[in-house]
Amino acid sequence: MTQTIDHETNHVAVGKPTRRMDAEEKLTGRARFSGDLPFPGLLHARLVLSPYAHARIVSIDTTAALAIPGVVAVYTADTLKMAKAHESSRSQSPLALDEVFWCGHPVAVVLAESEALAEDGAAAVDVDYDPLPVVIDPLAALQPDAPLTRPRSKDETSEIAGGGTHADVGTAQAGEEEQENLSLNVSDRVHMHTGDIEAGWREADVVVERSYRTHSVHQSYMEPQSITVVPEQSAGHKMRVYASSQGLYNARSDISNALALPERQILVEPMPIGGAFGGKFGLVEPLAAAVAYAIRKPVRLVYTRQEELLAGNPAPQSLITVKLGAKRNGTLVALQARIILDSGAFPGAAAGLAGYLISSVYRCPNTDIRCYEVLTNKVSVGAYRAPDAPQTAFALESTVTDLCQELQIDPLEFRRQNGLRGGDPSGNPRRPVLPPLGLIECLDGIEQHPLWKERQGQKEVPEELAGWKIGFGLAVGGWPGGNDVAAAACRLESDGTISVVIGTVDLTGSDTSLALIAAEAMGLPASQVNVAHDATDTMPYSGATGGSKTIYSMGPAVLAAAQETRRQILQIASDMLEAAVDDLEFKDDNVVVKGVPGKALSLQKIAQASTSFSRRGPVYGQGRTPTPEGSPMYAAHLAKVAVDPDTGEVRVLEYVAAQDVGQAINPPAVEGQIHGGVTQGIGWALFEGLEHDENGQLLTSTLMDYALPHSFDVPNITPLLIEVPSGVGPYGAKGVGEPPVIPVAGAIANAIYDAVGVRPTELPITPERLFNTLNQ
């Protein structure tokens, strides 16, 4: 059941539940993805992965592999020309040079005439390794005497993962780097502080400190990392690329860098994507392009699920200590955190973002946040839906709940009292106060929901769960809101429909929402608008999809293009109908003279007139928009769980997710995001985690071991769409993609605590872990 706050609007398209334009093709299996494309002479690529977490490569013998009929080539770092192989970028240096840095590190790539032959070839590549000391645990890696993950130069700095998400600096300030005696494994550290933390502790009546650990979590998109590269030598191109990538330009520039080719010699085609969640900002494109370019044949590289788990780019493991101080009246006065993100073998965990996130939920005058990115001999990380936020929210919201317990204050009331509000100081000199944001309104939504009231009454246990304990947990979370420049075009087609032309990858139904925005701007029903995707040579500029920024940043460009298109159409109609533009209006697929029912022109006729002998020229609108100010997004979640105290098993029984979406452009799409995000959050909370042994061997390298939530693990999820309009996003919309995953682990942990009175401090909260906690 969905509760949508009902605004009185005159919208014709925006806010109307609309079926996704891509639904039919995807549901019927007709959609063709990057790994589905047939090309004559197509070669299949398979990776040879290191079985050691850290070792020197003594030799690689490809003789046996190449002896297999149908195996066409084997490339190693020595034989594959990569322009930036010696720089510290995993995607630019995809094959191990002299050392392997994690168990799963690609050492060679085999090309063969079929998938199966490529797999046989990969198995036949004989690599001789000389094992080196490994460092697996991030805390151990931090120690000054820890073995080095790999040879380190001090020039290397962290690359922000996720490409398109840009954090507003908010209330925190980047601090000076202090002298701490740490290992060279530390690849980045950020110190943010406001006020005086020591004064905060003095002012506090109650102080709570807790430490948490999470594990690396894989994005588990349905379509694995997939790419097909077709070398060609015409129209100025060296290759045509079909990539499951979140951004066409990202793929193009990654390949351009890797092969030292001008960008325009690489054509990246728009492709449908079977999920990404941040994990497809660029991983396999340079490798696939390099082998195709080297062998001059089409090459297809599609990860197996095991390669995903061994050689993907999952979310980082975290170790977080949170210390909070509050006055007896419930005012938060001190927030200290030490956040260690395990970036695996390459930098990229965006430690500063974690610090920003943990300090952007509550008002607090005195904060002190120290963030560390540390390298270990594990697979390196990438972005995953709200990077760093599920980890920090789990830590913060667990600690806040314990603080409420100590204070004997209602946890919703505490959060309402201390939660950030629009107009609060932002700490950002460019925009000194926060824009409208709906954290409090989300809490109001939860408070008004029957499940919240049920929490305060009897906690009845369903019959089939006799002996289990019921608990309710509340948590909140926020995301700063990604933003980007954008451009779009808009055409009037000969059949009278409108086409929006963009280069933006649709991950979540954004095409349909962009069509609704264009339809609204035109004053047309959404059925009149299509979205066409353009390739890199010709598309209007679009950054990558991610960071909850597509509707927010591309939406205004589409809106502007549609408005310009409408203006052009009215001009032509004004000429043809001999009526002033102001006297015209759109009605269905006609332009009519207001109050003169007979005086009308169909859009089809206008289109035809504009492209035959025409005084005005073809209708062709264009929109280009600057980087908008961010609109932060908040969510408040309420979980009802049952816990079996005998086994530690947890079931989520019901779930309410309130989220400030500004304006739901397409409500079912927004609700779909919330359903998906909460489901992934349940994975974080209870099931998912890449676990390694002390040698760095991955213990969860198949979906038998790496546990994704099953459909029966997911309860009814009730989205509450809260609409506190953004002053910037189209029709008030804010981003919606990241928030739904953020509070989930915290809400479930708090519900478990409510049920059985022990505080889970490690994710995922497996039955084994909870059983141990219960029996400590």
Added chain:
Amino acid sequence: MTQTIDHETNHVAVGKPTRRMDAEEKLTGRARFSGDLPFPGLLHARLVLSPYAHARIVSIDTTAALAIPGVVAVYTADTLKMAKAHESSRSQSPLALDEVFWCGHPVAVVLAESEALAEDGAAAVDVDYDPLPVVIDPLAALQPDAPLTRPRSKDETSEIAGGGTHADVGTAQAGEEEQENLSLNVSDRVHMHTGDIEAGWREADVVVERSYRTHSVHQSYMEPQSITVVPEQSAGHKMRVYASSQGLYNARSDISNALALPERQILVEPMPIGGAFGGKFGLVEPLAAAVAYAIRKPVRLVYTRQEELLAGNPAPQSLITVKLGAKRNGTLVALQARIILDSGAFPGAAAGLAGYLISSVYRCPNTDIRCYEVLTNKVSVGAYRAPDAPQTAFALESTVTDLCQELQIDPLEFRRQNGLRGGDPSGNPRRPVLPPLGLIECLDGIEQHPLWKERQGQKEVPEELAGWKIGFGLAVGGWPGGNDVAAAACRLESDGTISVVIGTVDLTGSDTSLALIAAEAMGLPASQVNVAHDATDTMPYSGATGGSKTIYSMGPAVLAAAQETRRQILQIASDMLEAAVDDLEFKDDNVVVKGVPGKALSLQKIAQASTSFSRRGPVYGQGRTPTPEGSPMYAAHLAKVAVDPDTGEVRVLEYVAAQDVGQAINPPAVEGQIHGGVTQGIGWALFEGLEHDENGQLLTSTLMDYALPHSFDVPNITPLLIEVPSGVGPYGAKGVGEPPVIPVAGAIANAIYDAVGVRPTELPITPERLFNTLNQ
């Protein structure tokens, strides 16, 4: 040697000789054309052509063909679903229904796994025909008692061939249709007249009347009719089309009509073209699309050279009678013409255009032009470079020369005295007087050329041509100038270069010229500008390439897009450099503050700034332009020939072609057009002609019989670029493609007359024909 009239300009790009952007790929064979594309499962199509010019199809037996291993399917009109098969359009009804209408009429199409197997299959299709009476000669077809070419409904009217060429009505008026007793084979007639033709004859001191005959001529592009269609079921498309077509939208709408599919379900990709000359406005696209759609596999149809000659769409045969009356002082006072165009089995010869053309060269107060389009049992016609103009110019310029002879007036002087000039009345109420046009300036150019002076002296015969006679011939011709709406986009790339994005097919180097226009507008060297071609879903609107309208009509859209791009760049630079826009200028690939050498920003930096956090958004300019008024183009040609009076053999020894191009955007490209057009004109004049026997059997169905000029048949051609700027075209440019072919046959015929004193009245002027004329 080239004589370019030197204008003093400050142009940085326009007018600078610039190498074609596509030259290297085409010269090195790297370019991939529509028939070169590999697709897995690709089927090859071959046509079964009728051996009869007119017959009833009794039965088609495909058993033997289908029994050949590798032959996959045979489609006939009965088995191939074409939505408009029963309407009178050859491309929409590509396979004969119940009757064949010409020798070469496709009856079936065979699909097989290879070209050779498809050919075997086509040979094995057994068709039983019942022959019907044929009508081959257009004059015979006109007679009321002529056999009917095919069952005729009187609803059928002529379709103007050529798509993009729109004749200005000029000095002629469309007359009322008069009652003449003519066969139903007449598919169109147009009567134009001005003044009082009878008064004209009375006023005339000298009257000359001549009749001429030309034969059908094939466009003989290097790349034959070629198309590959790939059915697909994704991204909303039913198929992807790679066609050697002059217009992407033409191909799309032809296929959309044929299959009754919405246009947006058909994606037409931009492809390089190996020549078209008007012959690729739509012929094989619906057939290829229909078979691919039916069989759900990629299909490639590439004409053989024999199919080109039997089943192409050549220029129409003509029968033209011209009667001129002039006063003794050389003033032309009466022009009468009867023009019969043989359209073959389907309408499309554009008879009215022929009438317009013949009356748009000279001032004449009294004109009477009757045009007839007649159907015969021959292949139907299409556009070929300046449709109808080589035929009418041959007739008019031959007659004018005879008139000069009668009047004892210098033929150049007569043409200067009577030739149209800018400011003359146009007969077009929308634009009552003619715009600037350079017919007289072209004659001046010829007059000043040494070859003209040589004509007046001794006609020396080269030693190796002892016994031959030398002659000089002058002729003029004009083209109204095609025009169209257009749209274009323009991007600033991350490397600081500019991309022009268009949907216009480049036949003649237009990409390079459009790049020069954009470079000029930006103030950048041409090397900084690229042209990117977009597909039908996403491209800015572009009509088909043809009618000498690309630079003239798309040029202004590119110019506008580039100007807008420049404006956006300067805005961003103004922000970044903190300088007023007016104080900025482009210098190489930098924007600099005038007079402050150190204050500069590279375009690369501006591009990067515009797509990172940006106040302005990405640079993305757009241009859309209305239909421009036409700018008529004229040419004057001078030929020097040698004739062997013993054999009738003719050799063209030297050739000077003066042409008003308004402004040569890329002079070598314009000169290339003149070289090519004159060469094709030499083909019209001396070599080329589809000849049929009385049963309609084509006697010239291979390039052994159909004689194209060899390189040794083509003399030195000296282009004289005359620049009388258009007030409309970009930087004064006019179209240049059509004029060079127009006067050639007339100039050569007049030179032969000058050499041997007999008047050739039939094209091509083969040795046999001239021998017979000499010996009559």
